[in-house]
Amino acid sequence: MREHKVGTREEWLAARTALLAEEKEFTRRSDELALKRQALPWVPIEKDYCFETEDGTKTLRRHDEYE
Numbered sequence: 302m303r304e305h306k307v308g309t310r311e312e313w314l315a316a317r318t319a320l321l322a323e324e325k326e327f328t329r330r331s332d333e334l335a336l337k338r339q340a341l342p343w344v345p346i347e348k349d350y351c352f353e354t355e356d357g358t359k360t361l362r363r364h365d366e367y368e
Contacts, residue, residue: 308316350361 346361352359
């Protein structure tokens, strides 16, 4: 088992404050990447994908493509 450093309340608070700043930066960067991912261009689905659901077989095709 890993041994943990034992320190003072002040040491813990300083380390926790620094870690919190890193966590906030990580979250901000993750949010930026998510926005970029959502902004990627869409492409049409050209392959038939079928899924078994409780309501039967479903596909990714739009309903109007069946007609």
